[in-house]
Amino acid sequence: METTDIHNENTTDSKRGFSYKLLFLKITILLCLPITILLASFTIEPLAEYTLKQHNQDTTETVTKKKQTKKAVEKLTTHFKQKFVALTPYKPYIVVNTTYNRFKLYKNRKLIRTGFCSTGSYTLLKSQNKREWIFQTPKGLHKIQGKITSPVWRRPDWSFIEEGLPVPSKDDPSRWEAGVLGDYAMSIGNGFLIHGTIYKRFLGMPVTHGCIRMNDEDLKAVYNTLEISSMVYIF
Amino acid sequence: MNKSLKIFLLTAIAIFALTIVTYSVLKIISVDRMLNSFEKDYANSPSFQKQPIEFSGSDSSSKEIFMQFAYYNALLEASKSDSISLVLDIKDSIASLLIKGVTVHKAHIDKIKISPLFKAVEPKILYNALSSPFIIANQKSSIPKRPLMVKIAPRDTSEYVPDIIPDTTDITPVNFTLETSTGIIIRIFEMPPSSKTVINLTHFVKEETRTIFRDLPKIVTLKVPEYHPYIYLKMDRKDAKMIYRAIPQKALVVIKIE
Secondary structure, three states, X not given: OHHHHHHHHHHHHHHHHHHXXXXXXXXXXXXXXXXXXXXXXXXXXXXXXXXXXXXXXXXXXXXXXXXXXXXXXXXXXXXXXXXXXXXXXXXXXXXXXOOOOEEEEEEOOEEXXXXXXXXXXXXXXXXXXOOEEEEOOOOEEEEOOEEEEOOXXXXXXXXXXOOOOOXXXXXXXXXXXXXXXXXXXXXXXXXXXXXXXXXXXXXXXEEEOOOEEOOHHHHHHHHHHOOOOOEEEEO | OOHHHHHHHHHHHHHHHHHHHHHHHHHHHHHHHHHHHHHHHOOOXXXXXXXXXXXXXXXXXXXXXXXXXXXXXXXXXXXXOXXXXXXEEOOOOEEEEEEOOEEEEEEEEEEEEEOOHHHHOOHHHHHHHHOOOEEEEEEEEOOOOOOOEEEEOOOOHHHOOOXXXXXXXXXXXXXXXXXXXXXXXXXXXXXXXXXXXXXXXXXXXXXXXXXHHHHHHHHHOOOOOOOOOEEXXXXXXXXXXXXXXXXXXXXXXXXXXX
């Protein structure tokens, strides 16, 4: 019986001891938790601040870099814009519209004259011996290569062929025809000319063999304005 | 109603609905694919003196500056070409023709409709894409490029008939489609339509039919059809005609969107 009692007492003691330990553990945890949080906050806060600072530093750097790039691009855009604008000549130039047969004459980048003209008829001429010509005004950029007064037309082969005439030799006098090209002519290369016409009623229509025809007044103004190497823009 | 007819109708409706659903799904996928390929194609930034100028426009003002830069860069590139280039300023509604940097014609654009892809794509990619001119790969129009008239030379003077005044009556509707090498479709419609008849729509009906016939086999085999970003413009018929007749087959096109 005694033994049993002793044993029971021991059990109760050990039970009491165990509950103390548990209580102690609980208190420690309860105390430690806020302390840990407090400590953590002390540690984390400066760390976060530092990181934020670092981040802000990065952003500031990026912003500065971006601002610099923006300024550089702004400068470059102005430079490119000036470069592009400079492509339009101050010297006199002419723009010819082949779709609606109009011309615009410019000087110092200002429009000084506009009027009707005649350009290529887009006729495809087929000869009996299978030679072919397309009567079109060449589009793009050309330059005035020569200026002459009282031009005389040297009739090319197609001029005879389209009328059913026999083609004469190259130096045959029948090739030369005066008074059909007006008072002035300006060459733009490859045999194409800006010249006058006796067919004034066709001005504003596509009727030529590729040359640009104008009336007498317009031709005189264009002749007096354009110089050798002046630009001729045809579209 | 006859039972077999009912079944037939139901089957037809089901097939029709399924086709529409499939087409819609595949079209959505195709837009996504195009977006990806657009981003892949234009991953490189333009460079100046071998230094790439990368897009870094975070706000609207800097974005505008970068887009302006891209535009002038493209204009200068196009100016190097000897042929006539087309400039489409969507922002200011102006279409112009350029020869060696000189604007030879300016036209007002009355109406504009652009593909949502241009808005969906990243500004950086758009900047890269627009910083150089596009190349026209295909052109289709309701009017001929060169209005050629064939004339057979007479055998002798007895057969010769002097030229009569050319027919300059302008009645054919002017509508045309330009396709860039990167698949962008630029369609120009005359404004106002010269005729309200079907003739005015012929060109685009043809084009749409071609697209449907191109897409149809792909839909049947459940393949993703092609998506083409588009720019639809309406302008005066005279301007439209001038532009179409002026630009060469492989013309350069400069586009300014923002």
